[in-house]
Amino acid sequence: MGNRKVKFGVVVYPGTNCDRDTYHVIKEVAEEEAQYLWYKDTDLKGSQVVILPGGFSYGDYLRSGAIARFSPIMKAIREFAENGGLVLGICNGFQILLEAGLLPGAMLRNRGLRFICRFVDLTVENDETPFTLLYKRGEKLRIPIAHIDGNYFATPEVMAELEKRKGIIFRYVNNPNGSLHDTAGIINSRGNVLGLMPHPERASEALVGSTDGLRMFLSAAKFVRES
Amino acid sequence: MRAKIEVFLKSGVLDPQGETIKRALHTLGYESIKDVRQGKVFYIEIEDDNPEKTIEEIARKVLANPVIEDFKWEIEK
């Protein structure tokens, strides 16, 4: 297997707007292989990691991510995830994973009711996932957020279960949106589907302010290469 | 036929919008308002043999998120 490039699939829904950014980072910065997956596709064209990027799928009408979950490609993504494939949902991608039931919980409107775009500090809570291999537990990351519905909510039982199995992977240092338990990102119990509100692709090059997000893509690639 | 579906947050789920409106109303002097919860309402034109079934189905499957929301509907003949 050696140094073969890992193939990332970047899903494009109508209204997705971080697809090109994510593609750019995977291809030009992480130097892995990248391909777009159209929401009407029914297979993942050999993708080894699937990313649901940020944006406003279907304008975020109805609820963020609510309409995208019915896209034809979701069936393939679900099967891929059930077979242990790595799926990363960023921002709107996270919201879609929640709406689709691939991750537990739901997003409410931000506590302040406003869209917030800024760099925030996160802590890495769990460095034993395929997406955080290259981070250290407790490490602080500077990664931007950009959302209006990022106030993570789940029932007390779900929150307890998440905490117990270390399913909260990233937490905000200063909670910007009201998320329960300062949750910024969670993983499923099988440990292969991660969703987070911050944008690692916006923090992958020093020129635009931070490189703290890059290791998320590199971790996933390393995990795939070594498994 | 016209149907109306209301989708609202389950009790126990925090409603940031309702909270904010309540505070704004208090600032404006409407102290008698004790609580505000905000929901969505969908007005639907439907031509269907079994509108009850269809409406119930789209409310459940599409319009409401069962993790946080409940719904109710009625059909205006």
Place this chain on the structure above:
Amino acid sequence: MRAKIEVFLKSGVLDPQGETIKRALHTLGYESIKDVRQGKVFYIEIEDDNPEKTIEEIARKVLANPVIEDFKWEIEK
């Protein structure tokens, strides 16, 4: 006392959300849905001597945007 206020777009005002939801429903096979318009609904707890007046007032002044929206309300005793 509980009041319910519905706020909806005036007819003729474009409703992109409703449009998009309608299209989504068609894609899902719900062809019998001819039109969807989305509005807001507010559930209000009020303790007031003259709840009708207060509710009408906050609907008009605070909750609805008169340029593009209308509203209606009812009080459930």
Place this chain on the structure above:
Amino acid sequence: MIDKKLLEEHNLSEEEYTKIKDILGREPNLVELGLFSVMWSEHCSYKSSRIHLAKLPTKGKYLIQGPGENAGVVKADGKAVVFKVESHNHPSFVEPYQGAATGVGGILRDVFTMGARPVALLDSLHFGPLSKPANRAIMEGVVSGIAGYGNPVGVPTVGGEVDFEEEFSHNPLVNVMCVGLTERDRIFYARAGEPGLSLIYAGAPTGRDGIHGATMASAEFGAETEHKKVNVQVGDPFREKLLLEATLEVMEKDLIVGIQDMGAAGLTSSSSEMASKSGVGVELYLDNVPLREEGMTPYEILLSESQERMLMVAKKGKEGEIKSIFDKWGIDSRVVGKTTDDKRFRAIWKGKIVADIPVDSLAGDSPRYNRPYVIPEKDERLEDKWLENRDWGQVLKKILNSEHMASRHWVYEQYDHMVQINTVLLPGLGPAVLRIKGKTSGIALTIDANPAWGRSDPKKGAILTVAEAFRNLATVGAEPLGITNCLNFGNPEKPEIMGQFVETVEGMKEALEFFGVPVTGGNVSFYNETEGKAIPPTVTIGAVGLIPDLSVLPRPEKVKEGDWIYLLGWTKRDIGSSVYLKVIHNERGGKVPDINLENEKSLQGEIIRLVREGKVSFAFDLSPGGLLPNLSEALFSIGKGATLRVETDLEEVFYLFGESPSRAIIISPYRISAKVPVLKIGQIRGDELIVYLNGKKILQEPLNTIKKGWATYFNRLFDR
């Protein structure tokens, strides 16, 4: 049947009506009257401004496309930068959220119509004072409207400005600029090619949105008045995003001859302008136009301003391919007409010709006026009481904690300013800087307006605004490639207002000719008046510059303890129209600073040289607020304190809060010398701001204390 009342409702003069009859050789029907009314309106025809705008310089070494297209184009490091600013003032007053949102939508379309992917938005916003709740509501609506549209479309709002003057209480200004990037051989124009080509309509169905107010009372539409009242345009950013992607894909596959978005006067202006420019005619089949509402008349279909619509002229035989691309993106498209060889604008509805007009009379040959004007009197006051010494520390905090200077983060954090990951300098200070992916270069963007200058002296105000915009660019090492502008004025039929306009254009011309930078386009917004009270004349300048090498870009993170603080330029007795007067003396007038353009040019040249030599950790110009407030803001971003020692023979206020132009601060670890005055005035040190003036300590305070009011001003007002 066409009487005085009807003409009045259509805003047409007797004279214009006579001209219409001459052109047609008969009386127009009502549809035709409507078409002339809208196409000859100030908004579409620039009838009062054209002869003056023609004076502006439109040639430059970087210019690809000057005024006259949907947007201007300049070269930048082998690429083409497409940009334009537009106002949406009145709609934003009527319905702040939707007014601002649709303003963003319109300017985005102007840019992607030219074949460029929009990469940035900037907004210049002017409201009434926030002490009035109504003004707060307008600002809140406008800002969330810009966010609500720009964010979903995925174009970052990377810069802008917000300021406040009483006159804007009833007439806010919402000027939005969009910048796009494309290849130099991939630019599209509003052209119709040759006769016999299909016109393709793509986008949202047509509703009764924004139909000219004049039509409302018109007898023929009596039965429909219910609907007529609702003519607020609602934006659909989701559809815009799809329209953008589909349009760019159609362009990439080279399937069209020309294209224009349907903005003001919708289908009529887009089709007639393309045809007129190419010397062909156009025939429209109104029954093919997708409609959103029932019972729409030809009048309404032709003049609707529904958003998110495009009109393009297909290359022969490419109709099907075009349609399949729009289908893929879920956008309706239809053939709604064709080009003809008779140079007429003809609309056909239910088998009948409902309008038949020489196309040039609608688009090219609309009337133009040389309206009478009087040159306004200048406010030249400089009052002694403005010059008295005060507790400068208190003054500084008061100014920083005012709506004029407080941190704008409450605004720009609602905007996605990072999507597309090109934003090299985050909003907060100075111009926006974007990288160009795949190159070492970048572009710098700024938008500037200062109504206080315009009110006291429109001509000098315009010169100063241009100079400020270029100085902003210079601080990041960028030289200007071109500008776009938006001229916001009252009623041009009043000679005083027309005088302000003439003076403003004169000033802009003088400055641009001096710098050798062309205007690439812009927008004129007249009739910004409520109850006879006009806004101050306000010219908004949007400038684009090129930074050859981003590796030497000054940025706050580069500043180190011990770096020197240099003041470059000339400080004079300038305090009129300043933030200091507004906040401390509640005085909104006074003499506008003089500017020596030669000095200004040397200053900018020297800053650019120093930046490009890699000598500068961080640089900023002294814009409104003056030295102390501007330096404090810079220190807040840097996160370090400073000690200043300044010596002056002038009254103290001029040095600390005066607003002399042609000045900038450079922070550098090196010894700096230049061909303009350079003073070493201090050093980056500790976490306090300490200021000595003529040897006397006038201020010593922790930066954090100074920062508090500045940082939270808008949150305290808006966050409930």
